[in-house]
Amino acid sequence: MKKTTTATLLALGTFAATAHAQSSVTLYGVADAGLLFNNNVKGEKLYALSSATSSRFGLLGTEDLGGGLKAIFTLENGYTVGTGALGQGGLLFGRKAFVGLKSDTYGTLTAGRQYSVSNDATSSFASGADWAASGLGYGTRAGDVDNVDTSNRIQNALKYQSPVFRGLSFGVLYSFGGQAGQFSRNAVTDVAVSYANGPVKLGASYMFTKDPYYATFGDQGNSSTPTSSATGSNNNMPSRIYGGYASAGSQQIITAGGSYALGAATIAVLYSNTQFQNLGTVNAVGSFGTRYNGGTATFNSGELNVKYLLTPALTLAGAYIYTHNSGADGVGSANYSQVNLGTIYALSKRTSLYAIGFYETASGVDSTGKQAVADFSGASYSSNNRQLAAIVGITHRF
Template identity: 55%
Template sequence: MKKSLLALAALGVFAGAAHAQSSVTLYGIIDAGFVYSNNSSGQKLYSMNSGNLQGSRWGLRGTEDLGGGLKAIFVLENGFNVFNGRLGQGGAEFGRQAYVGLSSQFGTVTLGRQYDSVVDYTGAFEVGSQWASYFGAHPGDLDNMNNSNRVNNAIKYTSANYAGFTFGGLYSLGGNAGQFNRNQIWSVGLGYSQGPLQLGAGYLNVKDPNYSFFGNTPSSSTTSSNMGGSRVYSGYASAKTQQVISAGGAYTFGAATVGATYSNTQFKDLGSEPGTGLTPVGGYTGGTGKFHNAEINFKYQLTPALLLGVAYDYTKGYGLGDAKYHQAMLGADYFLSKRTDVYIDGVYQHASGTDSTNRTAVANINGLSPSSTTNQVAAIVGIRHKF
């Protein structure tokens, strides 16, 4: 009897050890708010909107200790609309992220649908990814710092931390027989974080962006434009290549943080998607639509519960269209607890010049339909809960 009890106790110890070596965590965010815009397609807009500060989501994150410092990891993350229950990311079941890989002291290698290096190393410095909501992202999220687009079929490496430095890269195979470069995506990035200083830089190169980057969800078109959401770049849907160079940084002193970002985005070789009807506007065959973008931002932790922020962003088109977009953001975020906060944000944008559609530029705040004038205002009040 004693031997049996000892055997059962030993089995219990080993079962507990095996359980401790692997884990699966359920997590998520529910973000809901009320949005007002003074001019959306020529009309005032009052709407309820899901995923403002952060996209509403639920996910599973797992890890298994394989011994010798090696771990197997995975993430499955689903986006959804809290107001109607619909799937996000064009109806993809796990459209936000879905990957599996191995992690060790030398870094992490993962395979699946993932974020590019611009998002990983510079995205956190723009206020659209912090307190200003995605309405406060750069116009049209033209540089993807706000993570509007993910990368399918990706192989990704992320380094360990070396005295504050991290680096990584991603490569996505197009998967087209006989066309190795078709739909190919690759990116690299570098980050530094030590004390009050944070810095980052990223590079992204996308072949056939209308299909491989903007059009990689179940609801995307395989024959027409997937870039019609913003007049900032919708006229460049026939581009062969999209290139983004980005950099950002932040410095914290006391309760205050000053940050800045810069990006250069180019849509190259327009007219390179034959047979799709994506002819370049204004006869820009072979041309390149280019943009400079610069943002400066400031946030202040007024109390442990209250964060205040202000920012200014400037976008300048060149190469073809010469549109200019001036954008100002103001916001406040109040934390009711560690997991629940309420927020209010305002965004103002003014446009001038000629945009990618070869028409007079109109204001077009990210996530909204274009204004019928050169000005547009958006105001958001919402609540976010994390679990």
């Protein structure tokens, strides 16, 4: 009897241990703090505590359902180290909040607030989304107009990511607008393809958004008005670079890029074409009160950047970005040029020090119909056509 009882308890213990091993929840995150200087914020110098990499913490969960199928979820919060305040307009899990199923054979299907498949395919080729202060936002193409740096997440979204086959994979995302009787209102359609083979990585994507003033720049896909937050995700189009195009009926973004690893160096290029279409068709006035009676405003952006591993612990990096806005409805065009320079020193696998600088110039006439001014993404615009900034700090990952 005792032998039977002991055997039974051992069997139950083994089963419980196995069941526990099949499910897991991982806490992870980033804590980042840096000293920021901006030489011209509406004519004034700025000294502040900020972050080069977005501070966050999240929960990553998985359960093995058998047959190569897993249930997964991610809840990721953004916060500010200096104040402890919530990021992304005050949302509890504003960075990510999704649940789904993952199969090694059939791919991954998730539902919730997520990164776009466009971002998954192309962000690694952009300095602003990689090493040039992705959390701060200063290092992006003009105003992050192509959303490669994910200034705006996609909410109410179904997302499918295929398995990798001989280096090739693709993703599809659709965001429901949530408007009764108007299926396409505020909707987002997003497709992307990626390829990786040895030192070569390539990616291309297409995103189409109905009513971007609400679907993209509001906190929720069915927002009736966008948030008024001036920083973080979904920020009410504060940038003068494209803030005058709030009345666009739709937005189209095409992005393509690639990188090549050559010894200790990695060279990357990125191109994007962003169109604010059907201007004046949505009952919305931009942050700067500009009204348009039709037409399309087109932004073409190109970037070349290089990372060099000088030692196993020390990385040097630089980037040049050029953006041209063709203008719309008789309003003239504008040009934006930017240089990013940075260095990162790894104290350990989890902790690193960084120093990053940014310089942007502008010319022509911007979306507000006024003389174009320099305007880093995530910052208030300059009083003239130049803006210079730098940040020095520390990042710890856990």
